[in-house]
Amino acid sequence: MRVNMNHASTSGTKPREVIDALTAFLSGNSHQSAGRGGDEVAAARAALESRIALAKFFGAANPVQVIFTSGATESLNMAIYGLTGAGCHALATSLEHNAVARPLRLLERPGRIEVSWLPCGADGSFDPRSIHQAIRPNTRLLVMTHASNVLGNVLPVAAAFEIAKGYGLFTLLDAAQTAGHIEVKLDKNTDAIAFAGHKGLRGVAGVGGLILSAGVAEKMSLWKAGGTGSHSQSLDMPEFLPDRLEPGTPNLLGIISLGAAVEAIAAAGLETVRRHEKSLVTRFVTGLRQLPLILYGDYDEERWTPVVSLNIPGMDGGLLARRLSDEFGIETRSGLHCSPLAHKTIGTFPQGALRFSLGAETTAREVDYVLEALAKITAGR
Numbered sequence: 001m002r003v004n005m006n007h008a009s010t011s012g013t014k015p016r017e018v019i020d021a022l023t024a025f026l027s028g029n030s031h032q033s034a035g036r037g038g039d040e041v042a043a044a045r046a047a048l049e050s051r052i053a054l055a056k057f058f059g060a061a062n063p064v065q066v067i068f069t070s071g072a073t074e075s076l077n078m079a080i081y082g083l084t085g086a087g088c089h090a091l092a093t094s095l096e097h098n099a100v101a102r103p104l105r106l107l108e109r110p111g112r113i114e115v116s117w118l119p120c121g122a123d124g125s126f127d128p129r130s131i132h133q134a135i136r137p138n139t140r141l142l143v144m145t146h147a148s149n150v151l152g153n154v155l156p157v158a159a160a161f162e163i164a165k166g167y168g169l170f171t172l173l174d175a176a177q178t179a180g181h182i183e184v185k186l187d188k189n190t191d192a193i194a195f196a197g198h199k200g201l202r203g204v205a206g207v208g209g210l211i212l213s214a215g216v217a218e219k220m221s222l223w224k225a226g227g228t229g230s231h232s233q234s235l236d237m238p239e240f241l242p243d244r245l246e247p248g249t250p251n252l253l254g255i256i257s258l259g260a261a262v263e264a265i266a267a268a269g270l271e272t273v274r275r276h277e278k279s280l281v282t283r284f285v286t287g288l289r290q291l292p293l294i295l296y297g298d299y300d301e302e303r304w305t306p307v308v309s310l311n312i313p314g315m316d317g318g319l320l321a322r323r324l325s326d327e328f329g330i331e332t333r334s335g336l337h338c339s340p341l342a343h344k345t346i347g348t349f350p351q352g353a354l355r356f357s358l359g360a361e362t363t364a365r366e367v368d369y370v371l372e373a374l375a376k377i378t379a380g381r
């Protein structure tokens, strides 16, 4: 039996709707670049249909507010650069993934911007009121993860963004770990949402996006430029969306997979997915609490996504991952999960922890099997 407990890295099997959409497009079209020759009409229509589906999914009024990128990392780089200018101060939490931390550091190191890290508790708790103390006259941006990729807890983003907006900041949400698991919607206090296509949404890898509130794109400095197949007489990027923020040949297959993926979630019902994942995490955590191991995070409240991290005292996480894989066919992820800040916050730096992450296709049988495997490994310790 092979069990995928690493969905937070990337989803496993893709929904039938995604496979069918890709197969249909691939078998009907070999030229796939809108505005650059080939079967432009089919390519443009496919991209537009996905854009419309994504706009609906994330609550954007106009499909041009959906910007396709190569993934959450590119979206975050584009928005962090675009929403900060020289001399700005940015805020982020101490649970951020390196996809937020490193772009901030890249701008901080040469002195372009200043960064403050808002402290979170070892259980993943975050008090949005800490924003008040961190504000400076030049503070311009609050970027924060929607849910930690180490602890799985959902942060109080609505309260944090409300406070940030009171100071006139731009607000940027990293929804890499929440899109497809819980509702993620653009609202009056959110300027931009970065998401990954291949995780909870279950599209293919190499695509993601940025959902922008109306009017914010015009205020973003450009991070990237190139051909768009439009206004080609000019050396400047077009002013209109989505072209202004989408230079280069798009990943059309990725974009098609995303459209089909969000339609599959809408058809199944996000609440149904959520209920399924929630019942599995409850089952898993209840079982884990019977075993001699250290469980990180707070699972008593309902603020989590299907991510659970733990350590077995005295056992290296990498070794545990290897044993689970070799002896039981269970795939997990050990180490720092690209989130050294989060591991420092929960006290597991530099050794890290072992992360189990479930997905929409995980079954109760798989959860029980993992619990049995952990019971065998921990027996007699």
Ligand SMILES: Cc1ncc(COP(=O)(O)O)c(C=O)c1O
Residues within 6 Å of the ligand: 008, 009, 071, 072, 073, 074, 097, 099, 100, 145, 147, 148, 149, 174, 176, 177, 196, 197, 208
């Ligand atoms: C919280 C968080 N943000 C951003 C990312 C980056 O996503 P991608 O590597 O798909 O660009 C990840 C990936 O694990 C993540 O967990």
